[in-house]
Amino acid sequence: MSASPRNRFNGVLYDGQSAGKTSVALGFNAKGLVLQPPQSKPLLWRYSSFRLKQGQSGKPPFHIEYPVGQSVEHPMATLMVEHPGFLAPWGNLHPKSLPWSMRPGNSTIQKVLLWGGLICIPFLLLFLWRFAIPAIADRVAMKVPETWEDHLGTEFYKAINFKEYETVDLERQKAIDTIVRRLLKAAPGQPYRIRVHMVKWNIVNAFALPGGTLVVFQGLLDKTETPEELAGVLAHEIQHVLLRHSTRNIIHHYSTSMLLSMVVGDSTQMMEAILTLANSMEGLRHTRTMEAEADKEGMTMMVAAGIDPKGMISIFERLSEEHSQIFRDEGDDSEASETEKKALGWLDFFSDHPGWTDRLDSLHAIADKSTVPPKPLLENFDWTRMHNTDR
Numbered sequence: 001m002s003a004s005p006r007n008r009f010n011g012v013l014y015d016g017q018s019a020g021k022t023s024v025a026l027g028f029n030a031k032g033l034v035l036q037p038p039q040s041k042p043l044l045w046r047y048s049s050f051r052l053k054q055g056q057s058g059k060p061p062f063h064i065e066y067p068v069g070q071s072v073e074h075p076m077a078t079l080m081v082e083h084p085g086f087l088a089p090w091g092n093l094h095p096k097s098l099p100w101s102m103r104p105g106n107s108t109i110q111k112v113l114l115w116g117g118l119i120c121i122p123f124l125l126l127f128l129w130r131f132a133i134p135a136i137a138d139r140v141a142m143k144v145p146e147t148w149e150d151h152l153g154t155e156f157y158k159a160i161n162f163k164e165y166e167t168v169d170l171e172r173q174k175a176i177d178t179i180v181r182r183l184l185k186a187a188p189g190q191p192y193r194i195r196v197h198m199v200k201w202n203i204v205n206a207f208a209l210p211g212g213t214l215v216v217f218q219g220l221l222d223k224t225e226t227p228e229e230l231a232g233v234l235a236h237e238i239q240h241v242l243l244r245h246s247t248r249n250i251i252h253h254y255s256t257s258m259l260l261s262m263v264v265g266d267s268t269q270m271m272e273a274i275l276t277l278a279n280s281m282e283g284l285r286h287t288r289t290m291e292a293e294a295d296k297e298g299m300t301m302m303v304a305a306g307i308d309p310k311g312m313i314s315i316f317e318r319l320s321e322e323h324s325q326i327f328r329d330e331g332d333d334s335e336a337s338e339t340e341k342k343a344l345g346w347l348d349f350f351s352d353h354p355g356w357t358d359r360l361d362s363l364h365a366i367a368d369k370s371t372v373p374p375k376p377l378l379e380n381f382d383w384t385r386m387h388n389t390d391r
Contacts, residue, residue: 228311
């Protein structure tokens, strides 16, 4: 039972039955671990009986446990070894009695697996970001309560501070509300409270927030020549709401933290993340697919509501003539306020418009198939009343 000198180590033995400890010499042979207490007979711990203490790392000090006695509780003797080479002969003589990661050669396999995992992680994350998370986000967005979307849109509107720049004109607001009601006749039972805010800035755009808040800038109103043209723009924006485009983008952007917050019901954490997004202006751009979808469904809504579809086409054609931009060119905002510059950032990320040629071709295709005779909008209203008369 003697151990080979090259496998000889020193350790401290705690017998598990008293508070005492004993210094022992030890070494491995084919049967197990041989312990040599001073002035006593050697002890043999067979490989099948002793083990490394649970949770032990591959670095010293090593703690080896061995059951002693015949009691039900099975007290454990513990051997502590400081030598860093202690595991080598153990692994060479009886590797199966060591944890898998500490067996000879397995550390190399472990490193290969680790590096392989590290290399694969970016590709896995890319897959999750490009495919899995958007799919989950779309499913979750369709389950979000409309009241939550309404609150979200209201908070966004407050964050950009549009309120003080709103146009307060009851006659013009009544005209816009009439157009919206006419459009919504084509979407009976839709759950949103659509409301339109006019903002005085000379920006040629309109956009939709989650929950039904629409923003129309005076610059866009000045470009319209008929109620039908404004109806075309509003139909497009209403579809962004009904199709939950902004909500889907928000959930996609903050998928991990927001989904967790929704599961645990922590709406405060979720809203803080959203308002951070409102200030950073990142990650909320409508995709080209979403814009094309809003065009298609918006034109379908125009036709179903009995509004002349040529209105949507003509306003889009006019906007396309301005170099395919629906907001002011960079560099034209030198005299704009900080809030107005911030709004320009919003308009930039709220859309990524498809090419105008493709958009107009799609709109013409839908309009040409219409068999519903259009009915006039706001027959007795002077449309020039919607234009900026202060310039």
